[in-house]
Amino acid sequence: MALYRFLALFAVHIALLVSSCFAADPFVFYKFEVSYITASPLGVPQQVIAINGKFPGPTINVTTNNNVVVDVKNKLDESLLLHWSGIQQRRSSWQDGLLGTNCPIPPKWNWTYQFQVKDQVGSFFYFPSLHFQRASGGFGGFIINNRAIIPIPFATPDGDITILIGDWYTRNHTALRKTLDAGKGLGMPDGVLINGKGPYQYNTTLVPDGIDFETIEVHPGKTYRIRVHNVGISTSLNFRIQNHNLLLAETEGSYTVQQNYTSLDIHVGQSYSFLVTMDQNASTDYYIVASARFVNESQWKRVTGVAILHYSNSKGKARGPLPDAPDDEFDKTFSMNQARSIRWNVSASGARPNPQGSFRYGSINVTEVYVLKNKPPVMVDGKHRATLSGISFVNPSTPIRLADKYKVKGVYKLDFPTRPLTGPPRLETSVINGTYRGFMEVILQNNDTKMHTYHMSGYAFFVVGMDFGEWTENSRGTYNKWDGIARTTAQVYPGAWTSILVSLDNVGVWNIRTENLDSWYLGQETYIRVVNPEATNKTELAMPDNALFCGSLSRLQKPQDISAATAVTGNRSKLFFTSLLIMAALLSLFC
Known part of the structure; x- marks a missing residue:
């Protein structure tokens, strides 16, 4: 058999x-x-x-x-x-x-x-x-x-390099989740990894001997496409390469207007493609750095991730201090302006031969609006939980789509509020009822004290606006309705909002969540259920x-x-x- x-x-x-x-x-x-x-x-x-x-x-x-x-x-x-x-x-x-x-x-x-x-x-x-x-x-x-x-929309690169960055604890995931279950925070991470490896010993006081670090070998004069992903738990990271410009070319499936950055903030769950030309002399290697953002640098220096960019004809080790990150621990305006500067390349073809900008999202009428507001974790029914619009999501024992298929009742409720609840927070399996082929506006309001990024499965959405303070109806006057970047994960600064537009043309049950792993684990998520009301097997x-x-x-x-x-x-x-x-x-x- x-x-x-x-x-x-x-x-x-x-x-x-x-x-x-x-x-x-x-x-x-x-x-x-x-x-x-x-x-x-x-x-x-x-x-x-x-x-x-x-x-x-x-x-x-x-x-x-x-x-x-x-x-x-x-x-x-x-x-x-x-x-x-x-x-x-x-x-x-x-x-x-x-x-x-x-x-x-x-x-x-x-x-x-x-x-x-x-x-x-x-x-x-x-x-x-x-x-x-x-x-x-x-x-x-x-x-x-x-x-x-x-x-x-650029010359074919001479090579393709993937770099995974992220904060890291020496405690494993089972120990970390027990900490969260006990109602405690995770505390400062033990380091930042680059491709699963610790920091190069750029400083003998901060970095001990014997740690294996990542080395990326390149050839002088060549241009590489470097894809960087923040796969960490909750720390926003600033990415930079000593003495090299980062020409931004793509993020999460969308080609961008190409512009140079000396460094770029990459928040948890986000991905970027840079074109980097190896145009420096080969007298030394160069530092690749991923360092925490919006923190007290003196306390976080030992956490910084460092790898080595090694020219094939390099004559010596990297030397000198690490290249500086933006100096704005208490002022996030620079970072937000940097995020706003990332624009969609409307004339480039994406997966199809037509220009990315042929989908004129700014001229589509919005059919439904949801304001999703987070807050710092609170006690809900005796449990330490994170919430979204006053609801802490409880994963059902029977998955939502499976329950629909077999007509299992009582698994979830299609009652997620369009505006945050004003009463006490509650534990629910509450789901957004999306309209097939509708055009949804989602305002992500961050009332927590830390940076959050939000991800939506099944879709790329248009990031049309972000600002500090509370979102109001008048905030729509600041929206970018022409070349706002289409992506899958958007940052929301503490005490600020980010607005996204999404065309609900993909039938299914799709997750929308914070990418901050601790808050996600504690319930800061929901799902959008998109069903074609017509009986068809084509959608x-x-x-x-x-x-x-x-x-x-x-x-x-x-x-x-x-x-x-x-x-x-x-x-x-x-x-x-x-x-x-x-x-x-x-x-x-x-x-």
């Missing part, structure tokens, strides 16, 4: 390959084994989450409209979901990898994600979305390249055959066939994938 299943699975994969031969959208396969390993990124041995034995995980590199298949083996001791941050999952929230939409992958189970990166280009990343696991790793880059027929993909069941639908879940799984993990696995590669090579002769 196990052999039969193996052969059937092989036939399915061959069928996929054959279909890719005769269709325009090929399949790309990845195999992920998610497990714990011991690493010492800050010189202290600790448990981290690795993919295929590596920390960080591999970069997924695909092309627009590819069908991506990621076979995940969960070797952790707890359930797992991988979230593809910024990947819009057109018509299929079934693959989004969040607890409100998908049942988790149990320990020791395999589960296969399959989705199409439809009409998207740009720089994104993936990470584990449950149990605070991102604080222990499990993340990696995700690149979507233009199709060959669609030009990029949403069918539930996948391998969908997992949990909660009130647990009875539908069949045990995983361990014999079949075992058969495909030994020598047969090597034969299986070798056969796939051979078949792919043969098919390529005819494609």
